[in-house]
Amino acid sequence: MMQQDLFSSEPVSPVGRAGLPDLVRTIAEHSTRPRYTFMVLDLIARVARANGQAGPLICEGTALIPIREWLAATIAPSAARHHQRRTTREKVRAALAASGQLPTDPIEADQMIDAHVSERIRETSLTAISRAVSELVRAGLIKRHYQGYRVDHENRGAQRHAVYTVTDDVRTALHPGIIGSVSSNVIPRSRTAAS
16 A cells, blocks of 8 residues: 655645545545544535635625634634643743733733633634645645735735635535535635725
8 A cells, every 4th residue: 555645745636536435534644633624624615616716705794704714713612622721821821920911900910811812722723724724735625825915826925815625526525415506605706806
């Protein structure tokens, strides 16, 4: 049995993926956190337009949110572990106290600690999303490019946001009958290109 090069920058061409079991197996072969990565793929497929593209922005109520941030916020509740949050709070409290930034008022101190903890969790979640998407790209299950100010581009930066494209085979395996449906949570390209 030949093992795939997991560090190759070239995406692997998925072969023989006929259904959900094959999709799960492919994710398990390419991901360090297969359950998390599967959730990310499922969410991307659910908000993808008829052409398979999701992003760059998702409509959440009246706000437009970059897809990576939306994914992180959507998955965050399932990843919450109280003991880890408590440990993070203790570390933040100690760091603020050591630097002399911790307010003496307990209510203000708790608010400051909560704000710092929330920011750390947000940054960790964004990193986890990026890692999961990179694994999905290497597995050949999605494609990623960046879109935004002025031009589309392969690389991020310059006010560009990620756009993820899920193949029809993957979307069909995840959600039979999804092909041809249009999500209302995704902002079409023409509106983002003009902003």
